[in-house]
Amino acid sequence: MMLILMDIWDSVRGFMASGGDVLWLVAAVLFLMWVLMLERYWYLNWISPKQHQAVIASWEAREETTSWHAHRIREAWVSQAKQDLNARMLLIKTLVAICPMIGLLGTVTGMISVFDVMAVQGTSNARLMAAGISMATMPTMAGMVAALSGVFFSTRLDSKMRISLEKLKDSMPHH
Secondary structure, eight states: OHHHHHHHHHHHHHHHHHHOTHHHHHHHHHHHHHHHHHHHHHIIIIIHHHHHHHHHHHHHHOSOOSSHHHHHHHHHHHHHHHHHHTTTHHHHHHHHHHHHHHHHHHHHHHHHHHHHHHHHHOSOOHHHHHHHHHHHHHHHHHHHHHHHHHHHHHHHHHHHHHHHHHHHHHHSOOO
16 A cells, blocks of 8 residues: 555656746645635535525514515525535636646746747757756646636535525425
8 A cells, every 4th residue: 555655656756856946836836725615515415405494494483574674684594505505616717727727837947948948059959958848838738627627616616506596495484
């Protein structure tokens, strides 16, 4: 087991070395994005159903649910539930959006490396130029893959949150 983990770690280090230091930044943003998305999934599946049941029970326990005042109370509770559901979603979407930008930063730094090699060695050293081009393309690819995973799962999370909020609204009828 330890040997397998060492092999995986060596593969990751090799990949990160081929893409330059910017890949570590992509990895950090990706890690933070996924921690936040997993927290939102956990909240959506285990915490919010209990909170919604408490809100529904409070609504059903009210003697009067048809007045203007009752409607404002219902709106406030639904608004609070919506705010709780959408917590950190803006940050998640921002992290998704900056992943390709960080990848492009890697492209720029990699191309600077290629131009440095060309300035010092000329265009005859293809091996050193290839290393710079690899350093330029790897972060771009990593940033795009990170963004794609984030777009897919954050959109799915957004959809589940909207459905949860609609279910809450439907469970609190007002006349």
